[in-house]
Amino acid sequence: MTVDATPDAGANTDAEHNAHGYITRKDDYLKRLRRIEGQARGLQRMVDDEEYCIDILTQLSAMTKALQAVGLGLLEDHMNHCVVHAAQESDEAGRAKVDEAMAAIARLVKS
Numbered sequence: 001m002t003v004d005a006t007p008d009a010g011a012n013t014d015a016e017h018n019a020h021g022y023i024t025r026k027d028d029y030l031k032r033l034r035r036i037e038g039q040a041r042g043l044q045r046m047v048d049d050e051e052y053c054i055d056i057l058t059q060l061s062a063m064t065k066a067l068q069a070v071g072l073g074l075l076e077d078h079m080n081h082c083v084v085h086a087a088q089e090s091d092e093a094g095r096a097k098v099d100e101a102m103a104a105i106a107r108l109v110k111s
Contacts, residue, residue: 020077020081020082021074021077021078021079021080021081021082022073022074022077022078022081025073025077029070029073029074032066032069032070033070035066036063036066036067036070039059039062039063039066040063042059043056043059043060043063046059068108071108072108075101075104075105075108078101078104079101082097083097083098083101
């Protein structure tokens with residue numbers, strides 16, 4: 001007996017369409033965030049051990065850049081998935097998602 005894969009293929013497409021844009025890179029994001037979590041613990045140890053302030057600032061800068069990279073990746077995924085799909089639905093939905101993305105960009109730039 002042969003199984004027709006067509007219904008499942010459509011379901012996967014719908015699921016991917018309704019999922020968040022980052023879902024295909026979720027494991028990568030989790031790995032990066034765990035690494036950042038480790039950097040934060042390392043910074044705490046550095047302060048606790050009373051290490052040189054410039055060394056702490058250097059590590060803080062590296063952690064900040066890592067967080068920014070995650071933010072930019074999430075933003076890219078949002079633009080390529082959520083904004084594109086909303087724009088395909090309607091101009092109004094597309095504009096709303098662009099406005100939402102612009103507000104997120106403004107928050108990232110201010111941080």
